[in-house]
Amino acid sequence: MSLLLDAFAALLLLIGAFFYLAGTVGLIRFPDALSRLHALTKADNIGLLSICAGSALMAGELRVALLLLLIWLMALFAATVSAHLIARRSLRDAEDSGADAGKSPS
Amino acid sequence: MVIDVFLALGLVVLAWQALIGGSLFRGIVMFIVFGMVLTLAWAWLGSPDLAMAEAAIGAGVTGALIMIAYWRLRRINAVEPRDPSPARSRLALVIAVLATGLVGAIGLAAVSALTGDATAARVMNETLPDTGLGNPITGVLIVFRNLDTLLEVAVVLAAYIAARAALGRESADLPLPPAPDTPLLTPLVVTLAPLTMVVAIYLLKAGSQYPGGAFQASALLAALGVLLVLTGRVGPAAAANWLTRAGLVIGTLVFCLVGLGMLVIGAPLLAIPGIWAVYLIEAAMMISIGLTLVLLFAGAPGLSGKRS
Numbered sequence: 001m002s003l004l005l006d007a008f009a010a011l012l013l014l015i016g017a018f019f020y021l022a023g024t025v026g027l028i029r030f031p032d033a034l035s036r037l038h039a040l041t042k043a044d045n046i047g048l049l050s051i052c053a054g055s056a057l058m059a060g061e062l063r064v065a066l067l068l069l070l071i072w073l074m075a076l077f078a079a080t081v082s083a084h085l086i087a088r089r090s091l092r093d094a095e096d097s098g099a100d101a102g103k104s105p106s
Numbered sequence: 107m108v109i110d111v112f113l114a115l116g117l118v119v120l121a122w123q124a125l126i127g128g129s130l131f132r133g134i135v136m137f138i139v140f141g142m143v144l145t146l147a148w149a150w151l152g153s154p155d156l157a158m159a160e161a162a163i164g165a166g167v168t169g170a171l172i173m174i175a176y177w178r179l180r181r182i183n184a185v186e187p188r189d190p191s192p193a194r195s196r197l198a199l200v201i202a203v204l205a206t207g208l209v210g211a212i213g214l215a216a217v218s219a220l221t222g223d224a225t226a227a228r229v230m231n232e233t234l235p236d237t238g239l240g241n242p243i244t245g246v247l248i249v250f251r252n253l254d255t256l257l258e259v260a261v262v263l264a265a266y267i268a269a270r271a272a273l274g275r276e277s278a279d280l281p282l283p284p285a286p287d288t289p290l291l292t293p294l295v296v297t298l299a300p301l302t303m304v305v306a307i308y309l310l311k312a313g314s315q316y317p318g319g320a321f322q323a324s325a326l327l328a329a330l331g332v333l334l335v336l337t338g339r340v341g342p343a344a345a346a347n348w349l350t351r352a353g354l355v356i357g358t359l360v361f362c363l364v365g366l367g368m369l370v371i372g373a374p375l376l377a378i379p380g381i382w383a384v385y386l387i388e389a390a391m392m393i394s395i396g397l398t399l400v401l402l403f404a405g406a407p408g409l410s411g412k413r414s
Contacts, residue, residue, distance in 0.1 A: 074301075081294045085286055 005057055012054030019047030033090035037083050044079040048072055113147045134172050141165025154317035155243045158309075162325030167399050170332050174282075174403055181281045238381035240315035247319065248387060249378045256365065256376070259357045259391055266354065266398045270407060275344075280405035285338030295337055302330040306396075310388055314381060320388035324395035331400030335409075342406030350397070350408045357394030361387050 019042055026039020052072045056065035120143055124136035141164040148157035230242065230250055239245045247255045273280075285291070306326040313319030334340040346354075364383050365376035378384060401409065 077294070077297065081290050084288060084290055088286065088288060 005060075009054045009057035012050045012057065016047045016050030016054060019043050019050065023047060034087060037087055041079060041083050044083075045076060048075055109150060113143065113150060116143050117147065130176060134169070134176055137172065138165050138169040141169065155241075155319065155322070158317060158322045159325070162322055162329065167325050167328045167332070167403075170329075171399075171403055174405070177283060178280055178405070237378065237384075238314070239384065241313060241317065241319070243317070244313050244319050244384065244388075248384045252361075252365070252376050252378065252387075255391075256358070256361045259361060259394065262395055262398055263354065263358050266402065269402060273405065275407075280342070282342070282404070283336065285336065291337050295333065295339060298333060299330060302326055306330075306392065310392055311385070313388065314384060320391040321395065323388075324392040324399070327392065327396030328399035328403075331396065332403050335400065335404050339412070340400075340404075341410050341412060342404045343408035343410035344406070346408040350401070353393050353397040354401075355394065357387075357391040360390035 023040050023043025026042075027036050030036045030039055049072055052068040056068045059065065059068075117140065120136055120140040124133050124140055126133075141160060145157050145161040145165060148154075148160055230245060234240075234242060234245050237245060237249050239249065306323040309318040309326065310320060310323040311318075313322070331340065335342075364378070364387060368377045368379065369375055373379070378387075401407070
């Protein structure tokens with residue numbers, strides 16, 4: 001049972017690491033601000049959730065698990081608002097420069 | 107070991123990038139990333155106190171201060187600020203060699219102090235329980251070496267006064283970025299503001315037994331203040347009211363009063379009479395340092411309730 005739990009925790013950590021890696025590659029490789037945000041928010045949401053869930057399983061304590069859940073919720077909230085602000089700004093910059101919406105200088 | 111090397115090399119590369127960077131903006135971003143990697147390094151070395159202070163003050167608040175300074179420079183000059191690249195003179199080389207030697211000597215002394223007879227550390231560990239404190243960092247800062255900490259708080263105040271004197275009266279007109287008009291800001295502020303205050307006060311209280319303390323708590327309050335200024339909930343005022351002035355000096359004042367009060371009752375100067383005095387001094391320090399940082403960010407002598 002303990003082995004199974006550890007394996008599941010490790011799997012969750014690996015999934016989280018994969019989403020962070022994918023998000024970082026997207027941040028570097030994608031052409032404009034909106035698609036970069038698209039890549040990055042996936043890392044923020046699912047990547048952090050997986051890592052928090054994996055860490056909670058490894059800790060094996062309800063208190064730690066709840067704290068990790070709180071961390072995830074706060075990070076999610078902050079990331080949502082900042083992604084929203086960056087997206088609005090990039091749209092406005094694109095309108096100002098007369099380019100297509102979404103294809104903005106970053 | 108791999109992580110040690112990775113962090114050390116990363117810090118050197120990031121510091122280099124922050125100094126050399128092609129544009130000023132890039133240098134600022136590299137500086138903030140440097141602070142974050144330094145946070146990781148402190149956490150990795152088992153110093154959560156320093157990691158928290160670096161994350162909150164080094165990367166967070168200092169990053170915000172440099173960023174707003176950059177924004178204002180662009181706004182005022184309406185041009186890209188010129189990047190003052192480090193002068194490649196022979197003097198720079200001499201300074202670099204001297205600095206390297208100094209850091210090396212301090213490192214060597216620290217390493218040899220670990221193996222030798224660390225008298226001060228041993229005495230502190232023996233007497234720490236008498237103070238009621240469980241966190242040796244807070245013990246050093248507030249009880250054992252509190253003259254240093256008092257001077258640090260006084261330096262913050264002196265630096266703020268110097269900055270005010272340099273900025274002058276017209277600095278209340280320093281531009282701030284317009285508050286973004288989005289319905290998400292109100293839920294953000296009403297959620298984060300009380301939460302940040304609770305966490306700051308918790309850090310202050312927990313700092314007596316666990317990692318935390320006045321500096322970390324004040325940086326959190328300053329971050330909240332920066333958020334309130336940027337979202338337009340709090341704006342610059344042309345003059346400081348009595349509350350602002352009191353908040354600026356309360357840290358130095360309470361520290362001095364407690365320290366001098368000890369003389370009255372016949373105890374040594376700056377002796378700490380009990381754990382309540384630690385909390386009192388730290389709370390006052392938290393208010394002063396936090397307020398100083400927010401006022402520097404707002405670039406104004408005072409703060410008003412609502413930005414026009």
